[in-house]
Amino acid sequence: MLNATPEASEAFMETLMQRPLLNLRTQLWEQRPNLEEDASLGRYTRAIEECGLVGELPATETGKCARTAAALRAQGNRKYVARDYRGALLKYNESICHAGTESAELGLGYANRSAVYFAMNEFELALANIALAKEHHYPEPLMPKLLDREQNCQAKLAEDQSKGTIPKRRFELNVPKSILASIDLMKQFRCCNLCSAVESLNLIPCPNCVTVMFCSRECLERDFRLVHRFECPIAEKVQHLCYGFVNLGTKLFFYGLSLFNDDLDEMMRYCDRVKDGGNPLKLDYTRYDPLEEWKELYNLNAVTNPDRECNYRFFVAMRCLMFLECPLVKSIVVTNQHKAFMRQCVLDCTRAGSYYRFDVTSPVFPVQSLFNHSCDPNVQISILSGHVKLVVIRPIRPGEQICFSYGFIWWDPQSNPLFQEKISGVFECKCVVCDPIKKLEWQARKGRFNAEAKRALATVIRTVRPSRKVDLVQLKVLENFIERHAAVAHPNKDFGLILSLYCRWIYLLLEDEDEALRRAKIVARLRGQSTAEVD
Numbered sequence: 001m002l003n004a005t006p007e008a009s010e011a012f013m014e015t016l017m018q019r020p021l022l023n024l025r026t027q028l029w030e031q032r033p034n035l036e037e038d039a040s041l042g043r044y045t046r047a048i049e050e051c052g053l054v055g056e057l058p059a060t061e062t063g064k065c066a067r068t069a070a071a072l073r074a075q076g077n078r079k080y081v082a083r084d085y086r087g088a089l090l091k092y093n094e095s096i097c098h099a100g101t102e103s104a105e106l107g108l109g110y111a112n113r114s115a116v117y118f119a120m121n122e123f124e125l126a127l128a129n130i131a132l133a134k135e136h137h138y139p140e141p142l143m144p145k146l147l148d149r150e151q152n153c154q155a156k157l158a159e160d161q162s163k164g165t166i167p168k169r170r171f172e173l174n175v176p177k178s179i180l181a182s183i184d185l186m187k188q189f190r191c192c193n194l195c196s197a198v199e200s201l202n203l204i205p206c207p208n209c210v211t212v213m214f215c216s217r218e219c220l221e222r223d224f225r226l227v228h229r230f231e232c233p234i235a236e237k238v239q240h241l242c243y244g245f246v247n248l249g250t251k252l253f254f255y256g257l258s259l260f261n262d263d264l265d266e267m268m269r270y271c272d273r274v275k276d277g278g279n280p281l282k283l284d285y286t287r288y289d290p291l292e293e294w295k296e297l298y299n300l301n302a303v304t305n306p307d308r309e310c311n312y313r314f315f316v317a318m319r320c321l322m323f324l325e326c327p328l329v330k331s332i333v334v335t336n337q338h339k340a341f342m343r344q345c346v347l348d349c350t351r352a353g354s355y356y357r358f359d360v361t362s363p364v365f366p367v368q369s370l371f372n373h374s375c376d377p378n379v380q381i382s383i384l385s386g387h388v389k390l391v392v393i394r395p396i397r398p399g400e401q402i403c404f405s406y407g408f409i410w411w412d413p414q415s416n417p418l419f420q421e422k423i424s425g426v427f428e429c430k431c432v433v434c435d436p437i438k439k440l441e442w443q444a445r446k447g448r449f450n451a452e453a454k455r456a457l458a459t460v461i462r463t464v465r466p467s468r469k470v471d472l473v474q475l476k477v478l479e480n481f482i483e484r485h486a487a488v489a490h491p492n493k494d495f496g497l498i499l500s501l502y503c504r505w506i507y508l509l510l511e512d513e514d515e516a517l518r519r520a521k522i523v524a525r526l527r528g529q530s531t532a533e534v535d
Protein backbone atom coordinates (compact mmCIF):
# COMPACT_ATOMS: atom_id res chain seq x y z
CA MET A 1 0.00 0.00 0.00
CA LEU A 2 1.27 3.44 -0.85
CA ASN A 3 0.85 6.32 1.53
CA ALA A 4 -2.29 8.25 0.71
CA THR A 5 -2.44 11.83 1.96
CA PRO A 6 -5.79 12.79 3.50
CA GLU A 7 -5.30 16.55 3.37
CA ALA A 8 -4.75 16.51 -0.38
CA SER A 9 -8.25 17.59 -1.33
CA GLU A 10 -9.44 17.59 -4.92
CA ALA A 11 -10.01 21.35 -4.80
CA PHE A 12 -6.47 22.00 -3.67
CA MET A 13 -5.07 19.79 -6.38
CA GLU A 14 -7.11 21.52 -9.00
CA THR A 15 -5.76 24.88 -7.95
CA LEU A 16 -2.31 23.41 -8.05
CA MET A 17 -2.74 22.17 -11.54
CA GLN A 18 -3.94 25.51 -12.86
CA ARG A 19 -0.48 26.59 -13.79
CA PRO A 20 -0.96 28.76 -16.84
CA LEU A 21 2.59 28.29 -18.02
CA LEU A 22 2.22 27.70 -21.71
CA ASN A 23 -0.79 29.99 -22.01
CA LEU A 24 1.20 32.76 -20.48
CA ARG A 25 3.75 32.55 -23.22
CA THR A 26 1.03 33.00 -25.83
CA GLN A 27 -0.57 35.81 -23.84
CA LEU A 28 2.74 37.59 -23.59
CA TRP A 29 3.30 37.25 -27.29
CA GLU A 30 -0.11 38.81 -27.90
CA GLN A 31 0.70 41.67 -25.53
CA ARG A 32 4.11 42.36 -27.05
CA PRO A 33 4.83 45.95 -27.97
CA ASN A 34 3.83 46.76 -31.52
CA LEU A 35 7.21 47.48 -33.06
CA GLU A 36 8.55 47.60 -36.58
CA GLU A 37 9.81 44.27 -37.92
CA ASP A 38 13.50 45.10 -37.68
CA ALA A 39 13.32 46.75 -34.24
CA SER A 40 16.54 46.28 -32.30
CA LEU A 41 16.88 44.42 -29.01
CA GLY A 42 17.34 47.77 -27.26
CA ARG A 43 14.03 49.03 -28.72
CA TYR A 44 12.26 45.88 -27.53
CA THR A 45 13.77 46.23 -24.07
CA ARG A 46 12.71 49.86 -23.70
CA ALA A 47 9.21 49.13 -25.00
CA ILE A 48 8.79 46.20 -22.60
CA GLU A 49 10.00 48.37 -19.72
CA GLU A 50 7.64 51.19 -20.72
CA CYS A 51 4.56 48.98 -20.78
CA GLY A 52 5.62 47.18 -17.58
CA LEU A 53 5.19 43.73 -19.10
CA VAL A 54 7.64 41.99 -16.76
CA GLY A 55 5.92 43.40 -13.68
CA GLU A 56 2.56 42.18 -14.96
CA LEU A 57 3.52 38.53 -14.96
CA PRO A 58 1.23 36.66 -12.55
CA ALA A 59 2.92 35.28 -9.46
CA THR A 60 2.68 31.53 -9.94
CA GLU A 61 5.72 30.50 -7.94
CA THR A 62 5.09 27.79 -5.37
CA GLY A 63 8.61 27.08 -4.13
CA LYS A 64 9.37 23.93 -2.15
CA CYS A 65 6.22 23.03 -0.30
CA ALA A 66 5.35 19.83 1.58
CA ARG A 67 1.63 20.32 1.00
CA THR A 68 2.09 20.59 -2.76
CA ALA A 69 4.43 17.60 -2.71
CA ALA A 70 1.86 15.57 -0.78
CA ALA A 71 -0.91 16.51 -3.23
CA LEU A 72 1.21 15.52 -6.21
CA ARG A 73 2.20 12.27 -4.52
CA ALA A 74 -1.45 11.47 -3.89
CA GLN A 75 -2.06 11.91 -7.62
CA GLY A 76 0.84 9.55 -8.26
CA ASN A 77 -0.71 7.03 -5.86
CA ARG A 78 -3.90 7.00 -7.86
CA LYS A 79 -2.00 6.34 -11.06
CA TYR A 80 -0.05 3.60 -9.31
CA VAL A 81 -3.26 1.92 -8.18
CA ALA A 82 -4.53 2.17 -11.76
CA ARG A 83 -1.24 0.53 -12.86
CA ASP A 84 -0.27 3.59 -14.90
CA TYR A 85 3.33 3.22 -13.77
CA ARG A 86 4.85 5.82 -16.07
CA GLY A 87 2.20 8.34 -15.06
CA ALA A 88 2.82 7.52 -11.40
CA LEU A 89 6.58 8.01 -11.78
CA LEU A 90 6.09 11.39 -13.41
CA LYS A 91 3.80 12.55 -10.60
CA TYR A 92 6.22 11.24 -7.96
CA ASN A 93 9.03 13.12 -9.70
CA GLU A 94 7.00 16.30 -9.58
CA SER A 95 6.30 15.62 -5.91
CA ILE A 96 10.00 14.95 -5.19
CA CYS A 97 10.87 18.22 -6.91
CA HIS A 98 8.43 20.14 -4.70
CA ALA A 99 9.41 18.45 -1.43
CA GLY A 100 11.94 20.40 0.67
CA THR A 101 15.29 18.74 1.32
CA GLU A 102 14.46 18.46 5.02
CA SER A 103 10.91 17.23 4.51
CA ALA A 104 9.65 13.69 5.07
CA GLU A 105 7.81 14.14 1.77
CA LEU A 106 11.11 13.71 -0.04
CA GLY A 107 11.69 10.30 1.53
CA LEU A 108 8.07 9.34 0.89
CA GLY A 109 8.37 10.34 -2.76
CA TYR A 110 11.44 8.14 -3.23
CA ALA A 111 9.78 5.28 -1.35
CA ASN A 112 6.70 5.48 -3.54
CA ARG A 113 8.90 5.52 -6.60
CA SER A 114 10.59 2.35 -5.30
CA ALA A 115 7.15 0.69 -5.14
CA VAL A 116 6.55 1.50 -8.80
CA TYR A 117 9.94 0.14 -9.86
CA PHE A 118 9.28 -2.99 -7.82
CA ALA A 119 5.97 -3.46 -9.64
CA MET A 120 7.82 -3.00 -12.94
CA ASN A 121 10.37 -5.68 -11.94
CA GLU A 122 13.10 -3.03 -11.98
CA PHE A 123 14.65 -4.26 -8.75
CA GLU A 124 17.94 -2.34 -9.00
CA LEU A 125 16.02 0.93 -9.48
CA ALA A 126 13.75 0.02 -6.58
CA LEU A 127 16.79 -0.55 -4.34
CA ALA A 128 18.36 2.75 -5.40
CA ASN A 129 15.14 4.56 -4.45
CA ILE A 130 14.87 2.75 -1.12
CA ALA A 131 18.41 3.95 -0.36
CA LEU A 132 17.38 7.51 -1.31
CA ALA A 133 14.25 7.28 0.87
CA LYS A 134 16.37 6.20 3.85
CA GLU A 135 18.75 9.11 3.27
CA HIS A 136 15.91 11.63 3.03
CA HIS A 137 13.79 11.55 6.14
CA TYR A 138 11.55 8.59 5.37
CA PRO A 139 9.29 8.41 8.46
CA GLU A 140 10.56 5.93 11.06
CA PRO A 141 7.10 4.42 11.79
CA LEU A 142 6.79 3.36 8.13
CA MET A 143 10.31 1.95 7.97
CA PRO A 144 9.36 -1.74 8.35
CA LYS A 145 7.38 -1.54 5.10
CA LEU A 146 10.39 -0.11 3.26
CA LEU A 147 12.77 -2.68 4.73
CA ASP A 148 10.36 -5.38 3.69
CA ARG A 149 10.43 -4.12 0.11
CA GLU A 150 14.21 -3.93 0.26
CA GLN A 151 14.40 -7.58 1.29
CA ASN A 152 11.98 -8.56 -1.45
CA CYS A 153 14.14 -6.78 -4.03
CA GLN A 154 17.25 -8.54 -2.80
CA ALA A 155 15.46 -11.88 -2.88
CA LYS A 156 14.32 -11.27 -6.48
CA LEU A 157 17.85 -10.36 -7.53
CA ALA A 158 19.23 -13.41 -5.73
CA GLU A 159 16.74 -15.48 -7.76
CA ASP A 160 18.30 -13.96 -10.87
CA GLN A 161 15.22 -11.95 -11.72
CA SER A 162 17.07 -8.84 -12.80
CA LYS A 163 16.06 -7.47 -16.20
CA GLY A 164 19.76 -7.47 -16.95
CA THR A 165 22.86 -5.49 -16.15
CA ILE A 166 24.89 -6.63 -19.13
CA PRO A 167 24.10 -5.09 -22.50
CA LYS A 168 23.12 -7.72 -25.08
CA ARG A 169 24.93 -6.03 -27.89
CA ARG A 170 27.40 -3.29 -27.18
CA PHE A 171 27.52 -0.34 -29.55
CA GLU A 172 30.73 1.55 -29.05
CA LEU A 173 30.98 5.27 -28.91
CA ASN A 174 33.71 7.74 -29.71
CA VAL A 175 32.09 11.15 -29.55
CA PRO A 176 31.72 13.51 -26.57
CA LYS A 177 28.47 13.84 -24.61
CA SER A 178 26.10 16.75 -25.08
CA ILE A 179 27.30 20.00 -23.53
CA LEU A 180 23.93 21.06 -22.20
CA ALA A 181 20.25 20.70 -22.86
CA SER A 182 17.28 22.97 -22.60
CA ILE A 183 14.43 20.94 -21.24
CA ASP A 184 10.97 21.95 -22.31
CA LEU A 185 8.35 22.53 -19.64
CA MET A 186 6.52 19.41 -20.74
CA LYS A 187 9.61 17.35 -19.95
CA GLN A 188 10.97 18.98 -16.81
CA PHE A 189 10.12 15.99 -14.58
CA ARG A 190 11.22 13.35 -17.03
CA CYS A 191 14.62 14.50 -18.35
CA CYS A 192 17.93 15.50 -16.77
CA ASN A 193 18.27 19.27 -17.01
CA LEU A 194 21.89 18.99 -18.10
CA CYS A 195 22.24 15.97 -20.37
CA SER A 196 18.55 15.26 -21.15
CA ALA A 197 18.81 11.62 -20.02
CA VAL A 198 15.46 10.06 -19.10
CA GLU A 199 17.05 7.38 -16.88
CA SER A 200 13.79 5.42 -16.49
CA LEU A 201 12.49 8.55 -14.70
CA ASN A 202 14.86 7.83 -11.81
CA LEU A 203 15.82 11.47 -11.31
CA ILE A 204 16.89 13.63 -8.37
CA PRO A 205 15.61 17.18 -7.78
CA CYS A 206 17.41 20.49 -7.57
CA PRO A 207 17.61 21.04 -3.78
CA ASN A 208 16.54 24.69 -4.14
CA CYS A 209 13.96 25.13 -6.88
CA VAL A 210 11.00 23.10 -8.10
CA THR A 211 11.67 23.34 -11.80
CA VAL A 212 14.46 20.92 -12.71
CA MET A 213 15.69 17.38 -12.08
CA PHE A 214 18.94 15.55 -12.78
CA CYS A 215 20.01 12.01 -13.66
CA SER A 216 22.92 12.04 -11.20
CA ARG A 217 24.76 14.10 -8.60
CA GLU A 218 27.48 14.70 -11.20
CA CYS A 219 25.02 16.34 -13.61
CA LEU A 220 23.41 18.32 -10.77
CA GLU A 221 26.76 19.68 -9.61
CA ARG A 222 28.04 20.38 -13.13
CA ASP A 223 24.84 22.17 -14.17
CA PHE A 224 24.84 24.20 -10.97
CA ARG A 225 28.45 25.22 -11.51
CA LEU A 226 27.96 26.17 -15.16
CA VAL A 227 24.40 27.37 -15.65
CA HIS A 228 21.77 26.58 -13.07
CA ARG A 229 23.18 28.87 -10.34
CA PHE A 230 22.09 31.79 -12.56
CA GLU A 231 18.63 30.33 -13.21
CA CYS A 232 17.77 28.74 -9.90
CA PRO A 233 16.63 31.82 -7.92
CA ILE A 234 14.22 32.91 -10.67
CA ALA A 235 13.64 29.57 -12.38
CA GLU A 236 9.94 29.33 -11.63
CA LYS A 237 9.29 32.79 -12.95
CA VAL A 238 11.47 32.55 -16.02
CA GLN A 239 10.10 29.20 -17.10
CA HIS A 240 6.98 31.04 -18.28
CA LEU A 241 9.16 32.45 -20.99
CA CYS A 242 10.54 29.18 -22.16
CA TYR A 243 10.28 30.08 -25.83
CA GLY A 244 12.04 27.27 -27.70
CA PHE A 245 15.56 28.12 -28.69
CA VAL A 246 15.62 31.36 -26.67
CA ASN A 247 15.71 29.21 -23.56
CA LEU A 248 18.76 27.48 -24.96
CA GLY A 249 20.27 30.83 -25.97
CA THR A 250 20.15 32.03 -22.36
CA LYS A 251 21.71 28.80 -21.18
CA LEU A 252 24.50 28.97 -23.74
CA PHE A 253 25.20 32.56 -22.68
CA PHE A 254 25.54 31.63 -18.99
CA TYR A 255 27.52 28.52 -19.90
CA GLY A 256 29.98 30.76 -21.79
CA LEU A 257 30.09 33.25 -18.90
CA SER A 258 31.06 30.44 -16.51
CA LEU A 259 33.76 29.26 -18.91
CA PHE A 260 35.11 32.83 -18.89
CA ASN A 261 35.18 32.49 -15.08
CA ASP A 262 32.33 35.03 -14.70
CA ASP A 263 34.58 37.69 -16.24
CA LEU A 264 32.01 39.47 -18.41
CA ASP A 265 34.52 42.09 -19.61
CA GLU A 266 36.85 39.36 -20.86
CA MET A 267 33.92 37.64 -22.56
CA MET A 268 32.93 40.93 -24.18
CA ARG A 269 36.48 41.47 -25.43
CA TYR A 270 36.43 38.03 -27.04
CA CYS A 271 32.99 38.52 -28.59
CA ASP A 272 33.82 41.99 -29.88
CA ARG A 273 35.37 40.65 -33.07
CA VAL A 274 34.18 39.61 -36.49
CA LYS A 275 32.74 36.11 -36.40
CA ASP A 276 34.55 33.63 -38.62
CA GLY A 277 31.65 31.20 -39.00
CA GLY A 278 32.78 28.72 -36.36
CA ASN A 279 33.65 25.13 -37.05
CA PRO A 280 33.51 22.53 -34.25
CA LEU A 281 35.43 20.12 -36.49
CA LYS A 282 38.54 22.31 -36.02
CA LEU A 283 38.70 21.30 -32.37
CA ASP A 284 41.06 18.67 -31.03
CA TYR A 285 38.76 16.40 -29.03
CA THR A 286 41.67 14.45 -27.58
CA ARG A 287 42.38 17.67 -25.64
CA TYR A 288 38.81 18.71 -24.99
CA ASP A 289 38.51 22.37 -24.06
CA PRO A 290 34.89 23.49 -23.38
CA LEU A 291 35.78 27.19 -23.79
CA GLU A 292 37.24 26.62 -27.27
CA GLU A 293 34.13 24.61 -28.10
CA TRP A 294 31.87 27.44 -26.86
CA LYS A 295 33.80 29.90 -29.04
CA GLU A 296 33.20 27.76 -32.14
CA LEU A 297 29.47 27.66 -31.38
CA TYR A 298 29.33 31.40 -30.72
CA ASN A 299 31.18 32.20 -33.94
CA LEU A 300 28.40 30.87 -36.14
CA ASN A 301 27.16 33.43 -38.67
CA ALA A 302 23.58 32.25 -38.52
CA VAL A 303 20.77 33.61 -40.62
CA THR A 304 17.31 33.25 -39.11
CA ASN A 305 14.06 33.59 -40.97
CA PRO A 306 12.37 36.96 -40.23
CA ASP A 307 9.32 35.51 -38.43
CA ARG A 308 11.49 33.66 -35.96
CA GLU A 309 13.82 36.62 -35.57
CA CYS A 310 10.90 38.75 -34.32
CA ASN A 311 9.99 36.09 -31.73
CA TYR A 312 13.61 35.72 -30.72
CA ARG A 313 14.10 39.45 -30.14
CA PHE A 314 10.97 39.87 -28.07
CA PHE A 315 11.62 36.82 -25.88
CA VAL A 316 15.36 37.52 -25.59
CA ALA A 317 14.59 41.06 -24.38
CA MET A 318 11.97 39.73 -21.93
CA ARG A 319 14.18 36.98 -20.57
CA CYS A 320 17.20 39.25 -20.14
CA LEU A 321 15.10 41.71 -18.13
CA MET A 322 13.91 38.86 -15.92
CA PHE A 323 17.38 37.40 -15.47
CA LEU A 324 18.57 40.80 -14.34
CA GLU A 325 16.35 40.30 -11.28
CA CYS A 326 18.62 37.44 -10.20
CA PRO A 327 21.13 38.81 -7.64
CA LEU A 328 24.05 36.86 -9.09
CA VAL A 329 23.35 38.07 -12.64
CA LYS A 330 22.87 41.63 -11.33
CA SER A 331 26.26 41.51 -9.64
CA ILE A 332 28.00 40.59 -12.92
CA VAL A 333 25.92 42.40 -15.55
CA VAL A 334 26.23 45.90 -14.13
CA THR A 335 26.56 48.65 -16.73
CA ASN A 336 24.30 49.51 -19.67
CA GLN A 337 27.06 48.29 -21.95
CA HIS A 338 27.05 44.92 -20.11
CA LYS A 339 23.28 44.68 -20.47
CA ALA A 340 23.37 45.44 -24.19
CA PHE A 341 26.10 42.83 -24.61
CA MET A 342 24.12 40.24 -22.67
CA ARG A 343 21.07 40.75 -24.88
CA GLN A 344 23.07 40.54 -28.10
CA CYS A 345 25.02 37.49 -26.92
CA VAL A 346 21.82 35.68 -25.83
CA LEU A 347 20.35 36.42 -29.28
CA ASP A 348 23.50 35.11 -31.02
CA CYS A 349 23.48 32.00 -28.81
CA THR A 350 19.77 31.51 -29.61
CA ARG A 351 20.56 31.50 -33.32
CA ALA A 352 23.50 29.15 -32.76
CA GLY A 353 21.29 26.87 -30.65
CA SER A 354 18.67 26.63 -33.36
CA TYR A 355 21.44 25.65 -35.80
CA TYR A 356 23.25 23.09 -33.67
CA ARG A 357 20.20 21.34 -32.38
CA PHE A 358 17.83 18.93 -34.01
CA ASP A 359 14.80 20.40 -32.31
CA VAL A 360 14.00 22.65 -29.38
CA THR A 361 14.04 19.93 -26.77
CA SER A 362 17.14 17.97 -27.73
CA PRO A 363 20.56 18.50 -26.18
CA VAL A 364 23.38 20.39 -27.89
CA PHE A 365 25.94 18.33 -29.75
CA PRO A 366 28.35 20.60 -31.61
CA VAL A 367 29.91 17.88 -33.76
CA GLN A 368 27.18 15.29 -34.06
CA SER A 369 24.62 17.82 -35.27
CA LEU A 370 26.83 18.71 -38.24
CA PHE A 371 25.42 15.77 -40.15
CA ASN A 372 22.89 16.87 -42.73
CA HIS A 373 19.37 15.57 -42.98
CA SER A 374 18.24 13.16 -45.66
CA CYS A 375 14.78 11.69 -46.18
CA ASP A 376 16.77 8.60 -47.27
CA PRO A 377 19.17 8.31 -44.30
CA ASN A 378 22.02 5.82 -44.25
CA VAL A 379 22.54 6.01 -40.49
CA GLN A 380 20.09 5.73 -37.64
CA ILE A 381 20.47 8.24 -34.82
CA SER A 382 19.65 7.72 -31.17
CA ILE A 383 20.03 10.18 -28.32
CA LEU A 384 20.07 8.29 -25.04
CA SER A 385 21.52 9.33 -21.70
CA GLY A 386 23.10 12.40 -23.25
CA HIS A 387 24.96 10.41 -25.89
CA VAL A 388 24.43 10.43 -29.61
CA LYS A 389 24.89 7.14 -31.40
CA LEU A 390 24.84 6.70 -35.15
CA VAL A 391 24.40 3.20 -36.50
CA VAL A 392 24.87 2.43 -40.19
CA ILE A 393 21.64 0.93 -41.54
CA ARG A 394 22.61 0.06 -45.10
CA PRO A 395 25.82 -0.13 -47.13
CA ILE A 396 27.12 3.34 -47.95
CA ARG A 397 28.33 3.90 -51.51
CA PRO A 398 31.66 5.66 -52.16
CA GLY A 399 31.15 9.42 -52.11
CA GLU A 400 27.72 9.14 -50.51
CA GLN A 401 27.23 11.66 -47.72
CA ILE A 402 26.49 10.25 -44.28
CA CYS A 403 23.09 11.60 -43.24
CA PHE A 404 20.51 10.83 -40.63
CA SER A 405 16.91 11.91 -40.67
CA TYR A 406 15.85 15.07 -38.80
CA GLY A 407 12.31 13.71 -38.90
CA PHE A 408 10.96 12.47 -42.19
CA ILE A 409 11.97 9.20 -43.89
CA TRP A 410 10.78 8.02 -47.30
CA TRP A 411 9.78 4.58 -46.09
CA ASP A 412 7.79 5.86 -43.16
CA PRO A 413 5.46 8.72 -44.10
CA GLN A 414 4.26 8.83 -40.51
CA SER A 415 7.75 9.20 -39.07
CA ASN A 416 7.02 12.83 -38.36
CA PRO A 417 4.08 14.38 -40.15
CA LEU A 418 5.03 17.83 -38.86
CA PHE A 419 8.47 17.55 -40.31
CA GLN A 420 7.84 18.96 -43.78
CA GLU A 421 5.94 21.85 -42.25
CA LYS A 422 8.60 22.46 -39.62
CA ILE A 423 11.49 22.20 -41.99
CA SER A 424 9.88 24.48 -44.56
CA GLY A 425 10.30 27.36 -42.15
CA VAL A 426 13.96 26.53 -41.56
CA PHE A 427 15.44 25.27 -44.81
CA GLU A 428 14.44 23.78 -48.11
CA CYS A 429 15.33 20.09 -48.13
CA LYS A 430 17.70 19.24 -50.99
CA CYS A 431 18.20 15.56 -50.25
CA VAL A 432 18.03 12.84 -52.90
CA VAL A 433 14.33 12.36 -52.26
CA CYS A 434 13.35 16.05 -52.38
CA ASP A 435 15.65 17.65 -54.94
CA PRO A 436 13.87 17.21 -58.32
CA ILE A 437 17.08 16.42 -60.26
CA LYS A 438 18.66 14.06 -57.69
CA LYS A 439 15.28 12.39 -57.24
CA LEU A 440 15.25 11.18 -60.88
CA GLU A 441 18.49 9.26 -60.36
CA TRP A 442 17.30 8.01 -56.97
CA GLN A 443 14.04 6.69 -58.38
CA ALA A 444 15.77 5.11 -61.38
CA ARG A 445 17.56 2.80 -58.94
CA LYS A 446 14.25 1.05 -58.25
CA GLY A 447 14.38 -0.60 -61.70
CA ARG A 448 17.28 -2.81 -60.61
CA PHE A 449 15.30 -4.88 -58.13
CA ASN A 450 16.06 -8.30 -59.68
CA ALA A 451 14.45 -11.74 -59.34
CA GLU A 452 17.09 -13.08 -56.94
CA ALA A 453 16.61 -10.13 -54.56
CA LYS A 454 12.83 -10.52 -54.79
CA ARG A 455 13.09 -14.23 -53.85
CA ALA A 456 15.38 -13.40 -50.94
CA LEU A 457 12.97 -10.70 -49.83
CA ALA A 458 10.03 -13.13 -49.90
CA THR A 459 12.03 -15.50 -47.65
CA VAL A 460 12.85 -12.70 -45.23
CA ILE A 461 9.21 -11.61 -45.08
CA ARG A 462 8.19 -15.23 -44.36
CA THR A 463 10.85 -15.72 -41.67
CA VAL A 464 10.88 -12.46 -39.78
CA ARG A 465 8.04 -11.55 -37.45
CA PRO A 466 7.91 -7.85 -36.58
CA SER A 467 7.54 -7.55 -32.83
CA ARG A 468 8.26 -5.14 -30.02
CA LYS A 469 10.94 -7.45 -28.69
CA VAL A 470 14.13 -7.89 -30.68
CA ASP A 471 14.93 -11.38 -31.89
CA LEU A 472 18.69 -11.39 -32.43
CA VAL A 473 18.55 -14.26 -34.93
CA GLN A 474 15.92 -12.48 -36.98
CA LEU A 475 17.89 -9.26 -36.71
CA LYS A 476 20.81 -11.09 -38.31
CA VAL A 477 18.52 -12.29 -41.13
CA LEU A 478 17.56 -8.67 -41.82
CA GLU A 479 21.15 -7.53 -41.63
CA ASN A 480 22.30 -10.21 -44.11
CA PHE A 481 19.55 -9.31 -46.53
CA ILE A 482 20.34 -5.60 -46.35
CA GLU A 483 24.06 -6.20 -46.82
CA ARG A 484 23.65 -8.55 -49.79
CA HIS A 485 20.79 -6.92 -51.65
CA ALA A 486 20.79 -3.20 -50.82
CA ALA A 487 22.58 -2.36 -54.07
CA VAL A 488 19.60 -3.56 -56.14
CA ALA A 489 16.69 -3.51 -53.68
CA HIS A 490 17.12 0.03 -52.39
CA PRO A 491 14.97 2.23 -52.60
CA ASN A 492 12.21 -0.24 -53.44
CA LYS A 493 9.12 0.02 -51.21
CA ASP A 494 9.53 -3.50 -49.76
CA PHE A 495 13.15 -2.80 -48.98
CA GLY A 496 11.84 0.20 -47.06
CA LEU A 497 9.78 -2.14 -44.89
CA ILE A 498 12.91 -4.11 -44.05
CA LEU A 499 14.83 -0.95 -43.22
CA SER A 500 11.98 0.28 -41.11
CA LEU A 501 11.93 -2.86 -38.96
CA TYR A 502 15.72 -2.96 -38.82
CA CYS A 503 15.85 0.63 -37.55
CA ARG A 504 13.17 -0.03 -34.95
CA TRP A 505 15.04 -3.04 -33.63
CA ILE A 506 18.36 -1.22 -33.62
CA TYR A 507 16.74 1.52 -31.56
CA LEU A 508 15.26 -1.00 -29.13
CA LEU A 509 18.68 -2.61 -28.76
CA LEU A 510 20.27 0.75 -28.07
CA GLU A 511 17.61 1.45 -25.45
CA ASP A 512 18.13 -1.98 -24.00
CA GLU A 513 21.86 -1.39 -23.81
CA ASP A 514 21.30 1.98 -22.19
CA GLU A 515 18.99 0.50 -19.55
CA ALA A 516 21.34 -2.40 -18.81
CA LEU A 517 24.23 0.04 -18.33
CA ARG A 518 22.08 2.09 -16.01
CA ARG A 519 21.24 -0.94 -13.88
CA ALA A 520 24.91 -1.91 -13.84
CA LYS A 521 25.81 1.58 -12.56
CA ILE A 522 23.15 1.36 -9.85
CA VAL A 523 24.48 -2.02 -8.71
CA ALA A 524 28.02 -0.58 -8.59
CA ARG A 525 26.82 2.43 -6.56
CA LEU A 526 24.83 0.27 -4.13
CA ARG A 527 27.96 -1.80 -3.58
CA GLY A 528 29.98 1.36 -3.00
CA GLN A 529 32.04 0.71 -6.14
CA SER A 530 33.10 3.20 -8.78
CA THR A 531 30.83 3.44 -11.84
CA ALA A 532 33.79 4.32 -14.08
CA GLU A 533 34.21 0.70 -15.16
CA VAL A 534 30.67 0.38 -16.45
CA ASP A 535 30.24 3.91 -17.81
Ligand SMILES: C[S@@+](CC[C@H](N)C(=O)[O-])C[C@H]1O[C@@H](n2cnc3c(N)ncnc32)[C@H](O)[C@@H]1O
Pocket residue numbers: 355356357369370371372373374426427428429430431
Ligand atom coordinates in the same frame (compact mmCIF):
# COMPACT_ATOMS: atom_id res chain seq x y z
C1 LIG B 1 23.28 21.49 -38.05
S1 LIG B 1 23.36 22.02 -39.62
C2 LIG B 1 24.01 20.69 -40.54
C3 LIG B 1 25.41 20.99 -40.97
C4 LIG B 1 25.54 22.07 -42.01
N1 LIG B 1 25.29 21.55 -43.33
C5 LIG B 1 26.94 22.68 -41.94
O1 LIG B 1 27.68 22.59 -42.91
O2 LIG B 1 27.29 23.26 -40.91
C6 LIG B 1 21.70 22.10 -40.12
C7 LIG B 1 21.56 22.98 -41.34
O3 LIG B 1 22.15 22.31 -42.47
C8 LIG B 1 21.35 22.53 -43.64
N2 LIG B 1 20.79 21.23 -44.10
C9 LIG B 1 20.85 20.04 -43.45
N3 LIG B 1 20.26 19.08 -44.16
C10 LIG B 1 19.80 19.66 -45.29
C11 LIG B 1 19.08 19.20 -46.42
N4 LIG B 1 18.69 17.94 -46.55
N5 LIG B 1 18.78 20.09 -47.39
C12 LIG B 1 19.15 21.38 -47.30
N6 LIG B 1 19.84 21.89 -46.25
C13 LIG B 1 20.16 21.04 -45.25
C14 LIG B 1 20.22 23.46 -43.21
O4 LIG B 1 20.65 24.77 -43.46
C15 LIG B 1 20.13 23.23 -41.73
O5 LIG B 1 19.61 24.35 -41.03
